[in-house]
Amino acid sequence: xxxxxxxxxxxxxxxxxxxxxxxxxxxxxxxxxxxxxxxxxxxxxxxxxxxxxxxxxxxxxxxxxxxxxxxxxxxxxxxxxxxxxxxxxxxxxxxxxxxxxxxxxxxxxxxxxxxxxxxxxxxxxxxxxxxxxxxxxxxxxxxxxxxxxxxxxxxxxxxxxxxxxxxxxxxxxxxxxxxxxxxxxxxxxxxxxxxxxxxxxxxxxxxxxxxxxxxxxxxxxxxxxxxxxxxxxxxxxxxxxxxxxxxxxxxxxxxxxxxxxxxxxxxxxxxxxxxxxxxxxxxxxxxxxxxxxxxxxxxxxxxxxxxxxxxxxxxxxxxxxxxxxxxxxxxxxxxxxxxxxxxxxxxxxxxxxxxxxxxxxxxxxxxxxxxxxxxxxxxxxxxxxxxxxxxxxxx
Numbered sequence: 001x002x003x004x005x006x007x008x009x010x011x012x013x014x015x016x017x018x019x020x021x022x023x024x025x026x027x028x029x030x031x032x033x034x035x036x037x038x039x040x041x042x043x044x045x046x047x048x049x050x051x052x053x054x055x056x057x058x059x060x061x062x063x064x065x066x067x068x069x070x071x072x073x074x075x076x077x078x079x080x081x082x083x084x085x086x087x088x089x090x091x092x093x094x095x096x097x098x099x100x101x102x103x104x105x106x107x108x109x110x111x112x113x114x115x116x117x118x119x120x121x122x123x124x125x126x127x128x129x130x131x132x133x134x135x136x137x138x139x140x141x142x143x144x145x146x147x148x149x150x151x152x153x154x155x156x157x158x159x160x161x162x163x164x165x166x167x168x169x170x171x172x173x174x175x176x177x178x179x180x181x182x183x184x185x186x187x188x189x190x191x192x193x194x195x196x197x198x199x200x201x202x203x204x205x206x207x208x209x210x211x212x213x214x215x216x217x218x219x220x221x222x223x224x225x226x227x228x229x230x231x232x233x234x235x236x237x238x239x240x241x242x243x244x245x246x247x248x249x250x251x252x253x254x255x256x257x258x259x260x261x262x263x264x265x266x267x268x269x270x271x272x273x274x275x276x277x278x279x280x281x282x283x284x285x286x287x288x289x290x291x292x293x294x295x296x297x298x299x300x301x302x303x304x305x306x307x308x309x310x311x312x313x314x315x316x317x318x319x320x321x322x323x324x325x326x327x328x329x330x331x332x333x334x335x336x337x338x339x340x341x342x343x344x345x346x347x348x349x350x351x352x353x354x355x356x357x358x359x360x361x362x363x364x365x366x367x368x369x370x371x372x373x374x375x376x377x378x379x380x381x382x383x384x385x386x387x388x389x390x391x392x393x394x395x
Contacts, residue, residue: 022336024351027343032057035372037348044343045376047366048350052323053214053285053295054371055245061284065246068280076273080107081262084273092279093250099286100221100238101230102252106261107279109271111210111239111249112138117267118206118235118251119177120145122260127173130164132156134185136208137356139177148175155182158193165201174203180223181212184352184365186317186324188212191223195232206235214243215299215323219290240274243289246281248274299323299370302377306368309381314394323368326352327384327393328361334391335362341390345383 001009017023031038033056037046055061068088078084093105108114119142123129127148131139134155143150151167154160161176168174176198178189191207198205209222217225220243224233235253240246251261261268289295303323310317316328329335332353339351342364350365357363366384368377388394 022340024336024339044346044348046348048348050242053243054369055285061245061281064280064284065277068276072276075275080273081269088279092283096250100252103254104258105250105252106258108249108268109274113267114237114249114251115139116142117265119143121264123148123173123175128168130176132178134182135179162197176203177206180207180209181322183211185326186320186322191227191229195229204234207233208237210239213238240282244282244285246278248278295370302368306377313385325366327364332362338387341387347380347383
């Protein structure tokens, strides 16, 4: 065995979980991503999806994707920098710019590549990146690739952020990067206060709206819109793989920034373009989010109902007030075992363990879609109460 294989063979955590019958990953779904899915030939209620709008199986979006394939084919066979830009891409960029309320938009192949490519190249060696300790992994990877000085602040702690801003040289660029709605904990960034501090210390603000678009703001435009901060947030990032029911991502900002990114952002220049089907699907999703506000209203009704249910049964859910509800277990093995038991009970949820969260913060991630019914949420609450009691997580 070569040295690399010998070294990696010592990593046996997955095999140990499989042997214990609690391995929770790569569960194959053989149906559409609806509130009810098929796993191993049986129906399971899906509470692990990020498609908060519930549009991922909408027939109108499917038809838009099919029509795009008929016209453009299945792929672009190149990056947007060279042969991979379609007029359809330009339509989507213009539509998002209007929808979000920014001067210009760039489309990337995935949301991860947006953060990787934007955060890594905007600032120089003498500049600063200030980031929330619970930012998404894509932001962290972008920060690691940057040559700038990296300053981490405590989660959603504005005193900690200000303390880090005070360390920065006044004449250098300071980029504050935060999630809008945090993907594991479900809480919301204090964007108005971040904007206030940015003005005070002459900093630039970038907000990752991957999880908050489709959930907050008129027509699902996101948290920056919800807080009335669109003009004061310099860069707004989003992804098509969640509420837009597609695949890809974007950065919405001003033309000075996009001009630089189009010629320096490596994950943009050296990656093939988003497919025609994904582009058309995202375009149609924007129309539906605007035209059907009842979808968003129902999502919030379900969210309030679920939050009340979990609180009443004694679950620890942190500071969430959103469709992402963390159910803290604080034990790796129990988190895996509970996930496995819930799947047997017909409930699909996601286990979140280190390194996605700190080892003492392991949790079950319960997420809602606008297409869930109140009855389905009630069933999930009952099953979760039963299994959490079995493992003595709640009284």
